[in-house]
Amino acid sequence: MSSFYSLDELKTLGFKSIGNNVLLSKKASFYSPETISFGDNVRVDDFCVLSGEITTGNYVHISAYVACYAKAGLRIGNFCGISPRSSIYTVSDDFSGEYMISPMVPDNLTKLRQGRVVLENYTQLGANSIVMPGVKLKEGAVSGAFSLVLKDLDEWTINFGIPCKFYQHRKKDIIKLSEKIL
Numbered sequence: 001m002s003s004f005y006s007l008d009e010l011k012t013l014g015f016k017s018i019g020n021n022v023l024l025s026k027k028a029s030f031y032s033p034e035t036i037s038f039g040d041n042v043r044v045d046d047f048c049v050l051s052g053e054i055t056t057g058n059y060v061h062i063s064a065y066v067a068c069y070a071k072a073g074l075r076i077g078n079f080c081g082i083s084p085r086s087s088i089y090t091v092s093d094d095f096s097g098e099y100m101i102s103p104m105v106p107d108n109l110t111k112l113r114q115g116r117v118v119l120e121n122y123t124q125l126g127a128n129s130i131v132m133p134g135v136k137l138k139e140g141a142v143s144g145a146f147s148l149v150l151k152d153l154d155e156w157t158i159n160f161g162i163p164c165k166f167y168q169h170r171k172k173d174i175i176k177l178s179e180k181i182l
């Protein structure tokens with residue numbers, strides 16, 4: 001028995017839209033599927049949590065244990081990947097002590113920082129990356145393993161660290177390689 005939903009099963013899950021060859025693990029959790037759209041050739045592995053407004057392009061891989069908390073919106077482009085145990089936050093609480101932190105207390109006692117996260121084409125998050133609200137990985141940008149991505153990452157760059165910073169420029173050979181499969 002496959003660990004991915006069959007085409008018939010996918011149609012019953014209520015996604016906003018779903019492309020061809022979409023492989024979604026039965027062990028992943030999809031909250032608010034009506035706000036989630038998948039392009040073609042997308043795979044989501046075991047133990048992922050996808051919630052909120054999420055749109056993916058084509059050829060996207062979301063690896064095991066990835067969490068996307070996308071209340072404020074997450075757009076993933078073409079040929080993008082999210083390596084295991086990474087987390088994307090589009091909403092984060094105020095930790096200053098001026099406000100409470102919990103979804104279980106009244107909203108007027110909390111303060112949320114929100115911002116759409118965008119992973120442009122050819123971007124990749126290394127394993128255990130954490131992306132905070134409002135961040136954009138510009139085309140071809142990658143983060144290394146265990147990166148804390150607080151600010152936008154520039155086009156075609158390799159970045160890592162806490163906080164995540166520029167390390168070196170990235171080659172663009174993958175553009176030509178990807179054209180071979182289109």
Ligand SMILES: CC(=O)SCCNC(=O)CCNC(=O)[C@H](O)C(C)(C)COP(=O)(O)OP(=O)(O)OC[C@H]1O[C@@H](n2cnc3c(N)ncnc32)[C@H](O)[C@@H]1OP(=O)(O)O
Nearest residue numbers: 081083084125126127128143144145146147158159160161
């Ligand atoms: C899709 C999948 O493959 S899922 C499997 C998980 N794989 C990943 O997450 C891959 C992520 N890749 C990385 O983190 C890589 O280390 C990269 C891309 C950031 C850098 O790779 P390279 O250019 O080969 O770097 P290299 O190993 O030569 O290290 C260069 C320096 O950066 C440091 N460094 C490398 N990666 C990191 C990192 N993620 N965090 C902190 N420091 C790092 C190294 O210690 C080294 O420092 P030094 O010069 O003081 O010795």
